[in-house]
Amino acid sequence: MAVTEPKIETGHGNVVAESPGLQGFLNERDYEALVKCVHCGLCLNECPTYRANGLEPDSPRGRLYLIRAVSEGTLPVSDEVVDHLQLCLVCRACETACPSNVQFGQVMEAARHEILTHHSSRARKVLSWLFFRQLFPHPQRLKRIGQVLRLYQKSPFPRLMAWVLGRHLLPKKLERLALMEQMAPQLSARFFEPATERAPAQGERRYTVGMISGCIMPLAFAETNEATVRVLTANGCDVILPRTQRCCGALAAHSGDGDASADLARANIEAFEAFGFDNLDSIIINAAGCGAQLKNYGHVLQDDPRYAERAARFAAKVEDVSEFLARVGLTAPMGEVSRSVTYQDACHLVHGQKIRAQPRELLLSIPGLDLVEMRDASRCCGSAGIYNIVHPQMSMDVLDAKMENVLATGTDCVVAGNPGCLLQFNLGLKQRGHQPRAVHLVDLLDESIQKGVAAGREQ
Amino acid sequence: MPSGQPGRWGRGRLNGAAILPPPLVGELQAIVGKDHVLWRHDELRSYEYDGSIDVGHPEAVVLVGSRDEVVEVVKLAQRYGKPVVPRGAGTGLSGGAVLSHGGIAVGFSRLRRILEIDEQNQRAVCEPGVVNLDLTKATTPLGLYYAPDPSSQGACTLGGNVAENSGGAHCLAYGVTTNHVLGLELVLADGSVVNVGGQAVDVPGYDLTGLVVGSEGTFAIVTKITVRLMRIQEGVRTLLATFDTIDDASRATSSIVAAGIIPAALEMMDGLTIQALQRAGHKGLPSGAQAVLLVELEGMPEGLSESTAAVQDILLQCGAAEIRTAETADERDRLWKARKGALGALGQIKPNYYLQDGVIPRTRLLEVLRTVTEVSERYGLPIANVFHAGDGNIHPCIVFDQRVPGETEKVVAAGGDILRKCVELGGTLSGEHGIGLEKQAYMTWIFSPVDIAAMLAAKRAFDPQGLLNPGKIFPKDTPAP
Secondary structure, eight states: OOOOOOEEEOTTSOEEEOOOOOOSSSOHHHHHHHTTOOOOOTTGGGOHHHHHHOOGGGSHHHHHHHHHHHHTTSSOOOHHHHHHHHTOOOOOHHHHHOTTOOOHHHHHHHHHHHHHHHSBOHHHHHHHHIIIIIITTOHHHHHHHHHHHHHHHHSSHHHHHHHHHHTTOSOHHHHHHHHHHHHSOOOOSSOOOOSSSEEOOSSSOOEEEEEOOOSHHHHHOHHHHHHHHHHHHHTTEEEEOOTTOOOOSHHHHHHTOHHHHHHHHHHHHHHHHTTOGGGOSEEEEOOHHHHHHHHTHHHHTTTOTTTHHHHHHHHHHEEEHHHHHHHHOOOSOOOOOOEEEEEOOOHHHHTTSOOOHHHHHHHHTSTTEEEOOOTTTTSOOSOTTTHHHHSHHHHHHHHHHHHHHHHHTTOOOEEOSSHHHHHHHHHHHHHTTOOOOOBOHHHHHHHHHHHHHHHHHHO | OOSSOOOOBTSOOOOSOBSSOHHHHHHHHHHHOGGGEEOBHHHHGGGSOOSSSBOOOOSEEEEOOSHHHHHHHHHHHHHHTOOEEEESSSOOSSSTTSOTTOOEEEEOTTOOOEEEEETTTTEEEEOTTOBHHHHHHHHGGGTEEOOOOOTTTTTOBHHHHHHHTOOOTTHHHHOOGGGTEEEEEEEOTTSOEEEEEOSSSSOSSOOHHHHHTTSTTSSOEEEEEEEEOEEOOSEEEEEEEEESSHHHHHHHHHHHHHTTOOOSEEEEEEHHHHHHHHHTTOOSOOTTOSEEEEEEEEEOHHHHHHHHHHHHHHHHHTTOSEEEEOOSHHHHHHHHHHHHHHHHHGGGTOSEEEEOOOBOOGGGHHHHHHHHHHHHHHHTOOEEEEEEGGGTBOOEEEEEOTTSTTHHHHHHHHHHHHHHHHHHTTOBSOSSSOOTTTSGGGHHHHSOHHHHHHHHHHHHHHOTTOOBSTTOSSOTTSOOO
């Protein structure tokens, strides 16, 4: 394919790049966000994929350069280019490292949207449609799938599969598929489905907050959602759980289906509007990836005149559960949880929402708890939504580096504020012969509060 | 959109033909493994640049995993007569790692192990791909650190630092890379492996280490580096002084040095730089200031209060409107993060920068900065100043937009004018970024034909075929070695 690369010779005879400006692929707004990258390279060492394979096109700078070349029409959207863009975890560690504040996540989502709509095979489009339009947005379907999966997990089949895998009896291709099956999380015993839309505060009411229950959380971490409600109510919050709320749309957006994510944003805005934004002191989310997306609703719907302003108001109310609790302070009695833990900064908390101190403050407020910091706690674990299913090899390479730092702390209890990370850590722990003991911050707070309340009752 | 049919991802359509003959690609793959060779045209686009404005296409990129692989690659290149260019993180600012003559880029991103840290003797042995800051992070628990700290230290590699003889903010007190490298393992152009230097500051025989440091990858390929580590100072004070004019800040710089005080670092940032940093979200910088000086003093806590007070006096005498002291380690980190991110933050002003690295006697700072302003006005190009004031190492950054036709050529000419002034004032072309492609045309301003011939003789001794990073340092019309 003949694509000319514009280069000019300068006065002293060297060749420097010239830019023809935007020709297509991205829109003007995303392109302008992109050209703020001056390719200084400060992001490289913070990028998990670059650290894993050392390839410039798998670094943030390299990816932005490729997107720019494609947008300026000097590079075709070839399979190689797409592969490098799809290998990105969108952990956004590069945004924290970037001195020019380039909004990498925004640019990458825009590029993936373009890839999905104009440069993908039919099979991929169908898969995307199935997951992001037919499955995740529908809690009832997720619930039913959960019932089936739960039956499967109780059956002897998974154990049989583990035995077969242990002896390498399967052909290579099937083995990869089977490994994915082994990676699947142990589902919660039940689906998170609150009986009422309002859980009342224990004792005096201090705040009224909305809560987003999510799509994966009710399926795989129903207990953590229940714990979140208990921790909030124990600390004087009325918790509103609108029944019509849906998945936040983060998974769809990260994979390039911006339209699906916009639809979900509208649905959630309406769900909470029904209770009146002004009546809510905060809208709480306990999953980092969702939190970053919910806070971004203003951007998602900026071109929708009917929703733009409402989306911005909604987004301004959103807080991660750790952010909220650290802001208002814990009032519930706390009992001792004598355990040693290490804390993983979920990417979309630390890089996506710049939340670093609050979860640690809350952990340290638990009596008896010992927090041992690991090296590079803010580096991605390789989970990244459905990344570990799509790119198992890179995901495991990134996890290997992470687990080394985890186990060096001498504890195997990892605390993280995102379901994907918890699944990934449990997998990493299992692979290394440890009990899968990754927990969410609110699980620990809940345990402490329950002990505190029980102790108060005894007195 | 590009000509032809857009690709359909997932149909196995691979664009971008190989540039190299297929047998050579195969042989490279046999040496380093399939996953570690890039050879398709499209992927190679992301290796055409470094941190500056020069571009050039490699014909293949190999990521080496050991010294022996380097040897094999070099021998192979010899056989095919292909240039070989080592590449660290590609953060360089003079086109050193840009392949202007095609050939094979040898990437060191996989060779990133710290092989040995000798706490007692304060030295470390590293592979060339070790990131500068990672070495300091690894040795901090022992109370040691690696002193040269380029602004890109969070990403740049020791191998690149050695090639360019990199400096950094704290070089005012501690010297540049060459003052901290004790020994090197090299692969020569014929594939032989030699060791130069050793474990001590001085070794018998020729100082070949000193010769190779700063040779920009034109003498040999470095495969192992022994560096000196320094003790972390007990006390540190970091001041940020705000000035209404850049002249006052320049005068303060000269006065501090004239008073016999050598700060660990003495850095200046001008109004445009501060604006860019603020737009990029950096906190803690004074709004509307025309210039700030970032002064860092290190030493024993007792003497430190005294020298800090002396510096504060000078700053006030020279017209500082405000002096802030970093009270916590966090505050200090934030100031340095801003200083080290200043170049990148210029992306908030314009999408491109062209950065000069001129050196002048620090007493002439005022004059050269006036020239910078004059050049900026004459060409109608904004220029941000962010630099090592204490060293007299200026970094005027001309900010521009590649998309504007003709602007790039104007920018290169403006940069030349500034460097010409530096040379006139008794200074030189480069303080720490290397000559590379960027400044080779100006070498004749400071070196006579005989000087250049002497350098060429050294080059010939190391690399008679001229395959190691060709086309760099020497002016274009210089006869090839």
